[in-house]
Amino acid sequence: MTLAKPAQLSGRDREWRAVTRFVENPDPGAKLGLVYGRRRQGKTFLLDLLAETTGGFMFTAVQQSSTQNLRMLGAAYARYLGLNDPVQFVDWQAAVEALLRLGERRFAVSANQIAELVAPSRVFRFPHRTPKLEGVILRRGRIVPVCDVSEMLLGKRMTSRRFYLIVVRNYGAHKEWVAIPVTGECELINAEMTAAVESDAPHVAGWLSHDGDVIEVLNIDTLTPGAERALAEAAGRQRPEAQS
Numbered sequence: 001m002t003l004a005k006p007a008q009l010s011g012r013d014r015e016w017r018a019v020t021r022f023v024e025n026p027d028p029g030a031k032l033g034l035v036y037g038r039r040r041q042g043k044t045f046l047l048d049l050l051a052e053t054t055g056g057f058m059f060t061a062v063q064q065s066s067t068q069n070l071r072m073l074g075a076a077y078a079r080y081l082g083l084n085d086p087v088q089f090v091d092w093q094a095a096v097e098a099l100l101r102l103g104e105r106r107f108a109v110s111a112n113q114i115a116e117l118v119a120p121s122r123v124f125r126f127p128h129r130t131p132k133l134e135g136v137i138l139r140r141g142r143i144v145p146v147c148d149v150s151e152m153l154l155g156k157r158m159t160s161r162r163f164y165l166i167v168v169r170n171y172g173a174h175k176e177w178v179a180i181p182v183t184g185e186c187e188l189i190n191a192e193m194t195a196a197v198e199s200d201a202p203h204v205a206g207w208l209s210h211d212g213d214v215i216e217v218l219n220i221d222t223l224t225p226g227a228e229r230a231l232a233e234a235a236g237r238q239r240p241e242a243q244s
Helices: 013-023 043-054 066-081 092-100 150-154 227-235
Strands: 106-108 114-118 124-125 135-141 143-147 165-171 176-183 204-211 214-218 241-243
Touching: 013 043, 066 135, 135 176
Parallel strands: 106 214, 143 176
Antiparallel strands: 114 165, 124 135, 124 241, 135 143, 165 176, 204 214
């Protein structure tokens, strides 16, 4: 479905259909579009409206040094992401790589909540009514609930998984392990966290800025179900059905 043309754009029906077809292309991966024509014909205005309508990022370089434009890009990028301080790109390659990742989302968990990162294990599934619980795995003599939070974070369930990130969840005075499937590479980074504000989603504990990326720090307590009920159901099944 073609995006409705903004009222500020007079005429230009053909041009608007062309640029909206480009941004609505469902094929994965980065794409390069060229908008060309004579000067002072509204090309920048058209793209500004397109970015505003789609919630995209728009930056227009000006006639100044490359260093100044890179600094301005970092400031515009930070404003788009709602950061308090400008992003300092070390060079244009770093800037382009950050821009290409704008459609992706990265997530972090505080290091003091991580127990270990393990390879995918056999998941034991059993009838239950605990929301978000996929099953359990056995790890170091423990029954660990498996919670796939991808649908809540990304709007779709993951089709493959590389690891289980076992995190520590607090239940009052008690601590329990929860296994969260992850698909990508995991790394340990050292960065100052910006605390979440009232307008952020409940699952956001804060934000990190790292190498031009803005990373959501997850609040595990709001993402995962209470372990007591999940573990009680698991322990009550002496012969759970094992599935890979």
